[in-house]
Amino acid sequence: MITAIVPAAVLTIYAIIAAVVLPRLLGEAKWADRAPRLAIAVWQAACASVIVSVLLAVFVLAVPAAVVGHGLAEFFAACEEMLTDGPDLIMATMGSGAAVAGALIVRVAWCAVSVLTGARAERRRHAEMLALLGRHDGALNAIVVDFDERLAYCVPGRRGRAVITTGALRDLSEEEAAAVLAHERAHLRGRHHLVLAFGEVLARAFPGVPLFERARTELARLVELLADDLAARRHPRIVIAAALVRLATGRAPAFTLGAGGETALIRVRRMLTPEPPLDRRGRLTGALAVGLLLAGPAMVALVPGLVSLLAHHCHELLFA
Incomplete structure (x- = not known):
């Protein structure tokens, strides 16, 4: 002992x-x-x-x-x-240890089920709405929704899809729209929603722990940077930066991954002044x-x- x-x-x-x-x-x-x-x-x-x-x-x-x-x-x-x-001490130690480990595992598992099932239900409802209000554009390989706000996002899942609004298409050039959708398809291919779920589960299971709270924020930022880099393999960085400026004020649904949002302007600077890869x-x-x-x-x-x-x-x- x-x-x-x-x-x-x-x-x-x-x-x-x-x-x-x-x-x-x-x-x-x-x-x-x-x-x-x-x-x-x-x-x-x-x-x-x-x-x-x-x-x-x-x-x-x-x-x-x-x-x-x-x-x-x-x-x-x-x-x-x-x-x-x-000895009683060994028995008490084993019992206490099993209780602590069990409670820890159950807590994480419960939060994981809650986060994943909740997000899945929200995505299902949103997919049903898209089936009614959106139309598939073969040239863009995306769902187009008639909406004035400039939005581009993806709905992850088994049949993930990229979504863009008519407001975004109206303000973006053809190349900018293609770059934005490449960003969204990078999210889908990389299953970045699972990365976000990982951070959300730990932050929810152990609220107030600095590492888990910061990890949730950083993982959300890093998956956007990664999707930008993957899109930049096929599209010029200046095109991606211009598209991000136009989409910066867009607010995608919380359970999706959007090209705009709070990190957009920071990512614009990164696209325009890229640092050498590690x-x-x-x-x-x-x-x-x-x-x-x-x-x-x-x-x-x-x-x-x-x-x-x-x-x-x-x-x-x-x-x-």
């Missing part, structure tokens, strides 16, 4: 510090706008590492190190021994950071089991 306390404490302290410090460090990272796809992965890995660290801290305290070190057969033997003759060393460093964030907690949690395993084999060698 004493051996397990140190890794559990390390994991718990890391989770607390990371939840407060990481949003500041990642939020100030200048490279994120140059590599939005990598930045999305880093934010998601940071959030996952905090959740996993808490779960593993509970696991380390609740499961004896010998169980991890000696294998499945001794797991059942250990369980049987603890259920019959085990170099190979920077991308490798980011990938290593993702790997460390995901694997680090597991490595710490394995320490008690490895110590127990080494002690067991050393004992066998000495007294064989």
